[in-house]
Amino acid sequence: MKLAKLANRTLFVLSVVVTGSVAGAFVWALLFVMNLGISFVWDNVGGRFGIYFPLAACLVGGLVVGLFAKRFGPYPEDLDAVMAKVKRDGRYDYDKLGVMSIAALLPLFFGGSIGPEAGLTGAVAGICTWVGDRMKRFGADFQQLTSVGTMAALSAIFTAPLFGFAAPLYGDGKDGGEGGDGPKGAATITLPKNSKIVVYFCAIAGALAAFMGLGALFGGGMSLPRFTDIHVGTAELAWLLPLAFVGAAAGWLFCVFDGLFERAAGKMGDRPVAKALIAGLVLAVLGILLPFTMFAGEVQAEQLGEVWTSMGALALLATGFAKVMITPLCIRFGWRGGHFFPVIFAGVSIGYGMAALTGADPVFCLCACTAALVGAVMRQPLMAVLLLFLCFPVKGVVVMFLAAALGAAIPLPKALRKDKGGNGGGQAEGAAPDAGQGAEG
Structure with a gap:
């Protein structure tokens, strides 16, 4: 029995590292496609026109974005809604994964004044849920891969490990659970808080390694400039x-x-x-x-x-x-x-x-x-x-x-003024301080 439990723990930790790596690689891939699309629209096409090209590009972009939303619905969901669902349900639907990914990229191609984190996090949460569903026979806690993958995605997007680590823990309480209840008879992996920290660390390490490794090999990625010299007088x-x-x-x-x-x-x-x-x-x-x-x-x-x-x-x-x-x-x-x-x-x-x-x-x-x-x-x-x-x-x-x-x-x-929720992701994407508010009314 102890050997089986140890084997399950080992498999779970390995799965966490792989999940983090997949999350980091997926974030890199979508950002790489985003950069290609922006370069094509604004450098290859826009370079042939004058200073009024934004008028044509943004109107075409508005038409494309609007028609896509009319056909497929209001995707992607905002980051806060994604994290609230993951925290509440332990999963995120993945049946519209392709739609979510395209919807996240389209406004960015046409110069939208938005960040990619909402769409990327939702897509990664869906992928991790899909993986967790196929591994849950090894233990109910494999369904935690969704939460772990979401956190790893945030770390990769912002290249800010502390933010990604703190986001799913913020407001963690009785609803957060360490081990999950699972069905009767399931071989669960009970994760005490110290083990949970180790698991999150492994996921972040996998995500950042994949994200930064692919960026070093093929370019791409997304990061703000690093300011180092500060004088406080x-x-x-x-x-x-x-x-x-x-x-x-x-x-x-x-x-x-x-x-x-x-x-x-x-x-x-x-x-x-x-x-x-x-x-x-x-x-x-x-x-x-x-x-x-x-x-x-x-x-x-x-x-x-x-x-x-x-x-x-x-x-x-x-x-x-x-x-x-x-x-x-x-x-x-x-x-x-x-x-x-x-x-x-x-x-x-x-x-x-x-x-x-x-x-x-x-x-x-x-x-x-x-x-x-x-x-x-x-x-x-x-x-x-x-x-x-x-x-x-x-x-x-x-x-x-x-x-x-x-x-x-x-x-x-x-x-x-609206009530705060314990979603862990901070403010809703583009919302007033409501923890569960969507991105568009």
């Missing part, structure tokens, strides 16, 4: 509160815009093509006036770091605040996706603008503004800081935590 500390308030104001506006666009989308009813075309038109106009407002923001953040000193404070601030408006518009009007990468870019742009205005250390300004903005959107300061470790130095952790806490403390209008 008397002048910087004097500007901390003003910088954090500016970032928090942008995060507050994100939530307000999200609520307004949710209501507007609801009043328009079931008109996916019309809504997607409206979003495409607004995106195109902003893209012509402020080009950095388009796309997820990871490449644009790197480009901005090279040219921000020549742009002027007003243009940088306008870009950041326009980003917090266009992202919820895209998500609510059918260009479905995540909001993490866009809001981080918005914070970076606003931070550069404040650095140009104040003369304070640029990385300090980026840390304060971005953390306050992300904290105001997520309403969970610790999760915001863990996420921001992917681009900001550990030396700025105190600055980031204080700014994120201030952002989370700024009250929202009463109509936007």
Whole structure:
């Protein structure tokens, strides 16, 4: 009996490593296809046209996205809804895996101001559920592969192990269960908390190894620039509160815009093509006036770091605040996706603008503004800081935590206040701080 239990544990841990590797490889593959599609549309085709190409591309994109949604439904689901289902049911439906993957990529091909994390996480959760269903005869706890794979996917997408590790544990309690009940007579693997930590570590290691290994061999991937040199002096500390308030104001506006666009989308009813075309038109106009407002923001953040000193404070601030408006518009009007990468870019742009205005250390300004903005959107300061470790130095952790806490403390209008849930993923994708809210009303 002990030998059989040991064999099951060993098989489970090996399955976890393989699951993490599959999650990382799948995330890399979809991001690789995303980069190919963006390059084809905007470099090969767009390079032959003038500055007004975004108008044609975004309108065509709106038509394609709208028709696809009309035919197949509102996919992908937002990250928060995916994680809520995984936490509640221990599984995620995989019958629409192809549809989810295509729906996640289409808005990104046409310059949508959204991140890929929502669609990628849902697709990975579906794959892991499929694997778990076929291995559950070895023990009911093999169904935990869905939760493990979802966490591994988050780690790979953001290349932020701490965020991916904390997300499924956040709010873990009686509903989280360590071992799962399983059917009578099933050979279950009871995982105490220490073993669960080891399992998550194995999944993260597998995911990051596959993701980074494939990226090193074939290119691709997705990551924000890494800021390392930060100076925290008397002048910087004097500007901390003003910088954090500016970032928090942008995060507050994100939530307000999200609520307004949710209501507007609801009043328009079931008109996916019309809504997607409206979003495409607004995106195109902003893209012509402020080009950095388009796309997820990871490449644009790197480009901005090279040219921000020549742009002027007003243009940088306008870009950041326009980003917090266009992202919820895209998500609510059918260009479905995540909001993490866009809001981080918005914070970076606003931070550069404040650095140009104040003369304070640029990385300090980026840390304060971005953390306050992300904290105001997520309403969970610790999760915001863990996420921001992917681009900001550990030396700025105190600055980031204080700014994120201030952002989370700024009250929202009463109509936007909703009960938090323990979904682990932070704020809903493009939603006010409701843990189970979908991406489009």
